[in-house]
Amino acid sequence: MGNKVSLQNKNQVYEVTVEGSLGLLAYGDIGLRAWRKVKQSHKQHNDKNETK
């Protein structure tokens, strides 16, 4: 899926993928925003590829 990001919270690591996860939603604002960022960059990446 590309653009994988990790969020570290104490001992937990959240893998931020384009698909998102319940864990990210439960992580609150940081999780939601991190997920949106990954989605956004994934979209930009795809858009760029399409225009090439």
Place this chain on the structure above:
Amino acid sequence: MKQNKVLLIGWDAADWKIIWPLIAKGEMPALKKLMSKGVYGNISTMNPPYSPMLWSSVATGKTPDKHGVLGFVEVMPQLKGIRPVTANSRKVRAIWNILHYKGYKSNLVGWWPSFPAEPINGVVVSDKFQKVHKNPKKKNPIQKGTIHPESLVKSLQDLRMFPHEVTAAHILPCIPKASEINQEKDIRLQSFAKILAENASVHATSTNLMRNTEWDFMAVYYDLIDHFCHTFMKFHPPKLKEVPLNLYEIYKDAVVSAYKIQDMMLERTMQLVDDDTTIIVMSDHGFESGHRRILKMPKYPAAPALEHRQFGIFVAAGPNIKQNEKIYGLGLIDIAPTILNMFDLPVGEDMDGKVALDIFKQPKEPKYIDSWENVKGDFGQHKKIVESDVLDNEQTMQQLVDLGYIEKPDENLEIAILKTKCDLKHNLARVYLGKKDYEHSKLLLLELINTKFPKYQESDFKTKNAENLIKQGFKAGDSVIDTIPFYIDLLSISLNENNFDKAQLYLEKLKALDKKYEVTTFISQAKILVGKRKPHDALKLLEVAKDRKANAEVWLQIGIIYRRLSHFEKAKEAFQNAINIEVDRAKPHQALAETLIRLGDYETAAEHALTAIELVKYFPEAHYTLGEALEKLGDLENAKIAYDTAISLKPKKHHRAEKAKENIEDKVFNPIEVRDKSKFKYQKDQIVIVSGLPRSGTSVMMQMLQKGGIEVLIDYNRKPDQSNPKGYYEYDPVMALHKDNSWLGKAQNKSLKVVAPLLKYLSPKYRYKVIFMNRDLSEVVKSQQKMIGKNPDVLPIHLFEAYNKHLRQVEVWKNKEPSIELVYINYKDVLDNTEDVVEKVTSFIGVDMKKEAMVECVDKSLYRNKS
């Protein structure tokens, strides 16, 4: 960082029945951690259990008649239409208003209702924030009044999640077989996405505010569990036979997944607060998850409403909260007073709740103020009703309809407004009913049934509204307002007021209005029959109901009737059956406890009384029964505490408990060997009752008392005759004592004749000295036979049996009633040992009497009908 903060988290409809198995499996670790650090228990809901009303009671400590939020919807100003309920409906100050006045900072997220956001110290993200269009193409501007302060709109607006953002990664852990759903026919996945997105928005906002703002009090409300339950509970295991297997397989994990998500959110929330913060997690009611689940909503819900269970959850942990303890008897209205106490602020005397002192390691003595409503100053309230210009409530209204909270509003605006007004008035009547304020409730209900409402015309069924009307069961000619629910409540009030003639009238009316009104008829009809002293007919009816569909209420009523008939073993069995069906209902436990006392099993009685109290603390009868059981077990100290509690619980004065407590105090401070259950001392304003079977010498005892100087309450309506040449000494209202005992105050410091079967109707409000006349039963029957012109030598066996039963019942009644002292006087002794009898009677009554005159008035020549 601020210290001693309080974080209140609302999980609408969370229920221990689902939570306990999840905790056991380690699937709700955050809640488990919180419980182990703090206290947990049931919290009882109120009637009617509608969430906006309940959460407003949580926030204000007041019942809905006072706070004014009476339903899911409200009428817009200038009668422009109806809309989801707003904070404008709340007439009183919430906890955050009081904290504002005192200079504290509060954050409020998603509270229902909280739009338009109030201008308090802190941040309000109202319940309108998370409501967005499910259509991704539609714009979703943040409306004015959604967030306070408005300056935060920019930084918070991206925290709304949209249903169209929900992906397979969110769905599959909850609904693993989602790919099998036919989304053209089944819209549940859309509901899933909407509910999840809304709750994710609330959570993202609350975590943001927790991290970025200073606050003293924060309240966050989630409807994730409630809305998942309304949508998916029918698919929750065990499978109901009416549910198709394929749908069951698809959705069976959905409800549990809501709890797990909520727990994950809690875990994150707990990371964001320090050890100085007190966290409260609570729900406003539970949700049926067992055999009482409802697949198809009946048209006329019975109180308490349907799928919502009586008990929600309460968990609290913090620096001054006890550790790992179960607590009992909390109510929703206790939350606001308890939080005020945490902030060392006074509780309004006009608040209905109390400070839950039991939860604290070191409880602070509650302080009180008449009312926070009378305090002048800045409470962070709106200066005037704030109305947003754009009111796009269509989506929210539709969600309320989808969840079954409201019926689809009528297309005709006038009718929609009329229906809403009637609904709100009816809800208020139900609030009064729940508070046992029957007068106010009746006023509203009578107003509703006496209003002439417009009727649906044929033409209404040719509009696009027709489908909606047909779905709601209307046809042309029907009143636009269905009056059946009003009659149901009027029936319930009449039964509670023992007005059985009126109850019968309402029941007949209901039967005429709706032929299908069968299920509740059994119970109501049985109650009426019992009230009209036909318990055997009532039993027959309930047996039929039991065989058709046994439920806890039917068994409870069967038990009550058996107990009344003094068939205690059968009553015990019936109450046990009720408990087997519904173990967490307080009333059957209390009823069983009371029965076990009559059967002499005091220990088990105490256990059941305690269970009833664990379930509902505000249950004076259960405290009284516990007191009785403990008293019988010899634990006078704790019995007194139990009686005290029964007395202290409002709203009704518990006369029995007051007398029982006085008795215990007498026992403790002045132990006397009691004979005949008497203290042989005058009780203030006592009523002397002369009783016995008819023809057992009651009239002669009345004469003796009169001659002795005790005023008699008689009306001379029944003239002396051959059977009683000196008069009957009767008072007509006594004959109707079972219907009306309100006049008994007139008998204070007087004597009154009451036949044995009517003794049990004496009001526990007064103190009684009962002189019970005993006479050889064959003499009694012979005398009666003679009196009614029958052969005195033929003695009917059934009369003997009936009289023996009455005498046994008097024994039980005498022991049970704390306001009663009783001595047995043998009629034969009145004639043969008159002086001894006079001695006993006068010392029993406890006042100076003219003993000689009493002795002289006994005319032995009247002693006839010897056996």
